[in-house]
Amino acid sequence: MIVCLDSGNTRIKWGVHDGTAWRAQGAVAQADIAQLAGLPGEWPRPDKVMLANVAGPDVACRIAERLAPWQPCLQEVRSSAWAGGVKNLYRFPERLGVDRWCALVGARALHAGAALVVMAGTATTIDTLAADGSFAGGDILPGIGLMRRSLAQGTAALPLATGRYEPLPRCTEDAIVSGILEAQAGAVERVFARLAGPDRICLISGGHAGEIAECLSIPFRLVPNLPLEGLRQLAVD
Structure with a gap:
């Protein structure tokens, strides 16, 4: 066990x-x-x-x-240059966040082809995993909650929005929520467009994964607790 x-x-x-x-x-x-x-x-x-x-x-x-x-x-667990079928091409492999590292290893265990590994939590991380298992690099941006709070704290008139996503928002709270989700999904889709492979997929996990996934127009799979999958793989590797 x-x-x-x-x-x-x-x-x-x-x-x-x-x-x-x-x-x-x-x-x-x-x-x-x-x-x-x-x-x-x-x-x-x-x-x-x-x-x-x-x-x-x-x-x-x-x-x-x-x-x-x-x-x-x-x-x-610490990040390393190689484990679980993943080659870590970070400039300094040991400095890669261990949660990202575990998510990459978990993604490799679940999908043998190219994958975009997205963790949507306090921050959103978007990591590229090539078909040969190489982690080529990735992006970090503020998560949905941080974006909401930054607008509320950094402006005089905008609220801490509790609206909903709308393609054409017609109130301020919906406009904030929709803009944040469009920004998150847009970043994911831009990186995915650079990912090569006929069976490429986006694996998305984290507390805000479902919100982002609803806005995606690319192949995706929701994976609860992807870093846990990586930890399990590392335990038996």
């Missing part, structure tokens, strides 16, 4: 895999990290516990404290 944890800026996602399928998955907010302490009691004897953390060393320490019974098999 493998336990995987993806510690992001806002939430910690976790999953338990029995070698065939996911037995359970869940998430807790970073503010509720103490809730992780119940996992070792529910799943007492994992073979491996894999952690990807981008929330800083203090959070990594707090996670380790809550998961103390698992300490002997807890492994914090």
Whole structure:
């Protein structure tokens, strides 16, 4: 049994895999990290516990404290030049965000051809994975929530919009939400246009994945918790 944890800026996602399928998955907010302490009691004897953390060393320490019974098999994953069928062509491979790295490895395990790997969370990352498994590079832009807040905080009259997507918005809140989603989807589609391969696809994951996916005009697949798929693959690689 493998336990995987993806510690992001806002939430910690976790999953338990029995070698065939996911037995359970869940998430807790970073503010509720103490809730992780119940996992070792529910799943007492994992073979491996894999952690990807981008929330800083203090959070990594707090996670380790809550998961103390698992300490002997807890492994914090780092980005590397090669793993899981993916060749990391980042200028400094070790500096690639480990969440992006795990998402790329997960994407490779799910799709053998060229893929655009999109993580739509606090930030939106758009990474290019070639058909031969090479990670060629990628973009980072503010996520949907950050874009909404930046408009509300940086202007005198615009609200923290709670509108909806409309092709031709006719009120300010819809105009803000629609503009943000058009910007996110447009960035994804521009990068996808540069991706070569007859079976190319966009694999999109993260809390805002569904909102962006509704605006896409390219082949896509929604994948819940893609970094967990990568962590699982790294555990058996």
